[in-house]
Amino acid sequence: MLRFLVNRLGQSIILLLIVTIITFFLINLAPGGPSSTMRMDATAEERQAMVENLGLDQPVLVRYVDWITNAVQGDLGVSFNTSEPVTQRILERLPYTIELTVFTIIISVLLGIFLGVLSAIKRGKAQDHVINFFSVIGLSVPAFWLGLMLILLFSINLGWLPSSGVGSRGGEFSLWGYVSHLILPVLILTTTVLPNIVRFTRSSMLEVISQNYIRTARAKGAKESIVLYVHALRNALIPIITIIGMLIPRLLSGAVITEAIFGWTGIGTLIIEAARGRDYPLVMGVTVVITVVVVVCNLLVDILYSRVDPRVKNV
Amino acid sequence: MVSVKPTLTGEIDANPSQGKTSVLKALRNNKVAYASFWFLVLIHVAVFLGPVVWTVNPEELQAAGSLAGWSFQHPFGTDDLSRDVFARMLHGGRVTLIVGLVAMLFSLLIGTVVGACAGFFGKVVESILMRITEAMMAIPTFFFILVALTVLGTSPTMVIVVIALAGWMEIARVVYGETLKWKEYEFVEAANASGATPFRILTKYIIPQIVPSIIVAGTLTIAAAILTESAISYLGLGIQAPTATWGNMLQNSQQYIWTAPVLGILPGVAITIVVLAYNFLGDGLRDALDPKFVKK
Numbered sequence: 001m002l003r004f005l006v007n008r009l010g011q012s013i014i015l016l017l018i019v020t021i022i023t024f025f026l027i028n029l030a031p032g033g034p035s036s037t038m039r040m041d042a043t044a045e046e047r048q049a050m051v052e053n054l055g056l057d058q059p060v061l062v063r064y065v066d067w068i069t070n071a072v073q074g075d076l077g078v079s080f081n082t083s084e085p086v087t088q089r090i091l092e093r094l095p096y097t098i099e100l101t102v103f104t105i106i107i108s109v110l111l112g113i114f115l116g117v118l119s120a121i122k123r124g125k126a127q128d129h130v131i132n133f134f135s136v137i138g139l140s141v142p143a144f145w146l147g148l149m150l151i152l153l154f155s156i157n158l159g160w161l162p163s164s165g166v167g168s169r170g171g172e173f174s175l176w177g178y179v180s181h182l183i184l185p186v187l188i189l190t191t192t193v194l195p196n197i198v199r200f201t202r203s204s205m206l207e208v209i210s211q212n213y214i215r216t217a218r219a220k221g222a223k224e225s226i227v228l229y230v231h232a233l234r235n236a237l238i239p240i241i242t243i244i245g246m247l248i249p250r251l252l253s254g255a256v257i258t259e260a261i262f263g264w265t266g267i268g269t270l271i272i273e274a275a276r277g278r279d280y281p282l283v284m285g286v287t288v289v290i291t292v293v294v295v296v297c298n299l300l301v302d303i304l305y306s307r308v309d310p311r312v313k314n315v
Numbered sequence: 316m317v318s319v320k321p322t323l324t325g326e327i328d329a330n331p332s333q334g335k336t337s338v339l340k341a342l343r344n345n346k347v348a349y350a351s352f353w354f355l356v357l358i359h360v361a362v363f364l365g366p367v368v369w370t371v372n373p374e375e376l377q378a379a380g381s382l383a384g385w386s387f388q389h390p391f392g393t394d395d396l397s398r399d400v401f402a403r404m405l406h407g408g409r410v411t412l413i414v415g416l417v418a419m420l421f422s423l424l425i426g427t428v429v430g431a432c433a434g435f436f437g438k439v440v441e442s443i444l445m446r447i448t449e450a451m452m453a454i455p456t457f458f459f460i461l462v463a464l465t466v467l468g469t470s471p472t473m474v475i476v477v478i479a480l481a482g483w484m485e486i487a488r489v490v491y492g493e494t495l496k497w498k499e500y501e502f503v504e505a506a507n508a509s510g511a512t513p514f515r516i517l518t519k520y521i522i523p524q525i526v527p528s529i530i531v532a533g534t535l536t537i538a539a540a541i542l543t544e545s546a547i548s549y550l551g552l553g554i555q556a557p558t559a560t561w562g563n564m565l566q567n568s569q570q571y572i573w574t575a576p577v578l579g580i581l582p583g584v585a586i587t588i589v590v591l592a593y594n595f596l597g598d599g600l601r602d603a604l605d606p607k608f609v610k611k
Contacts, residue, residue, distance in 0.1 A: 011446075015450045015453060015454075018447075018450055019450070019454055023459070023462060026462065026463060026466055027462070027466055136591065136594050136595060136598065137587075137591060139538075139590075139594055140538065140542075140587055140590040140591035140593075140594050141587050141590075142542055142545050142546060142549075142565075142583060142586050142587065142590075143546070144545075144546060144549045144565070145545075145549075145565060145579075145582075145583035145586065145587070148565070148568070148569055148572060148579050148583065149579075149580070149583070151569075151572065152572055152576055152579070156572065156573060246452070249452070249453060249454055249455040249456070250455070252455040252457075252458070253455040253456065253457030253458070254457075256457055256458070256461070256550075257457075257546055257549070257550075260549070260550055261569075271458060271461060272461070272550055275461045275462065275464075275465040275552060276465075276551070276552075278465060283462055283465065286458070287458050287459070287462060290454075290455055290458055291454055291455075294453060294454060294455060295453070298453055
């Protein structure tokens with residue numbers, strides 16, 4: 001177990017290093033890199049000050065080593081546009097994204113497993129076809145467009161739900177104010193991952209059902225519901241843990257779009273602001289933090305997996 | 316699908332190397348996939364030949380003024396800058412579909428080379444290539460698309476390259492798995508023994524066997540590429556105006572959703588049904604080409 005952990009941890013660190021190197025060199029070596037993005041009206045002194053401040057007169061490799069040394073200590077530099085520490089700006093925004101994604105994961109996992117199992121049990125019947133059909137639609141609708149249509153329906157025509165914002169935070173807490181702002185964003189983000197969970201659960205369940213021990217259970221006269229929910233589902237759930245780990249990058253990518261539609265002040269809108277404003281330290285910081293989040297989640301999923309399925313331990 | 320008969324043991328009795336004709340025949344048995352195929356043919360013809368018939372310039376301002384309703388001159392009305400929406404839908408569709416298609420071809424090229432080399436050469440080549448593939452799959456690529464487009468600019472070529480670089484991993488994994496399987500066959504061993512170079516073995520013996528899987532993966536990759544293009548265009552980081560794409564037509568529609576909802580509805584519906592058709596076609600092809608999936 002320990003060897004497995006150390007192995008995994010080592011891989012994660014290498015992945016992180018690769019990601020930071022690619023991003024850093026992409027940003028710093030491209031023709032439109034930081035040195036060319038200073039304000040046009042900046043005086044020669046301002047320019048010089050900024051170059052020194054950012055260490056732009058140093059070779060890129062030196063700058064990377066500097067950056068990574070600071071980053072490991074939690075200092076991701078200073079934002080070009082607001083002069084605030086990048087770490088602080090990210091920490092302000094991160095909770096909103098976590099909130100959005102955690103609600104989405106809970107809902108899509110519960111709903112996804114339910115629908116996937118239903119689809120597998122009713123294989124070839126009407127329920128299966130309906131679920132399959134909507135899964136493919138869910139995979140095909142552009143999330144942002146679905147968001148626009150839902151705003152058109154629920155916010156503009158019916159006036160039931162707010163079209164953007166995170167609700168009043170810090171002010172007087174109202175449950176409806178909180179929930180109503182979450183409904184549409186969570187719904188949109190759910191559609192980006194739910195179809196994958198449903199489809200994966202379905203095939204995982206079908207695979208388990210075709211195995212010998214299920215035939216044995218049926219042969220000894222166990223009730224069909226017990227065979228399905230006690231014998232089959234438990235083993236079918238194991239691979240589903242992996243797909244949830246694999247969906248986390250997709251979820252975070254989806255969060256960028258979702259946050260953009262609904263003006264949700266999370267890390268997604270932060271990277272869009274950073275990209276549009278060419279705020280390179282911020283772009284770099286957000287990318288790294290997101291990668292760390294993903295790597296940590298994957299690590300947790302792997303550990304969980306090895307606890308649930310003893311066969312994995314020695315891999 | 317029809318050529319596959321489950322036997323008593325639950326095994327699938329199918330010929331793994333089905334010919335092309337049986338693929339089309341099998342696809343015909345999947346009504347949804349078959350309809351999707353012809354729908355896509357129709358859409359491509361409409362988008363590529365349509366502008367020849369409907370000669371209104373998509374970037375020209377029309378006399379009807381901005382946000383005009385439908386009329387015979389402008390079947391879908393005009394947009395916020397008084398341009399003909401129908402012409403923009405046709406030209407925009409052309410750009411969107413070309414971006415999807417070309418990005419898919421690039422992804423296919425990268426994915427096939429990476430997957431085939433990793434599977435065929437094994438050892439260090441395999442470790443390096445597959446670790447890179449896994450790393451790319453483990454990170455949220457959308458962030459990298461945004462970063463790359465910010466730095467490298469948003470010309471159509473860059474958009475295509477960046478989308479392709481973010482979407483080859485699934486193909487690489489499929490090709491890798493298949494290469495591992497096929498390189499164990501006797502005819503590959505025979506070719507090896509007769510002194511064929513690795514390049515020749517890959518291109519002449521192994522990759523032709525994988526073509527069906529590559530077609531399936533490619534079809535699904537087009538769908539994903541179109542969705543990605545529309546998402547980055549919506550965020551204003553894709554192909555820039557005045558060139559129309561279905562994605563960037565949606566970019567400003569959120570502002571006019573009160574006054575002219577049709578501006579937001581049309582391109583979205585177009586993207587959705589095209590992606591839907593590609594997904595149905597991909598799923599249908601997978602069922603038709605791969606007996607393994609019929610079992611599930």
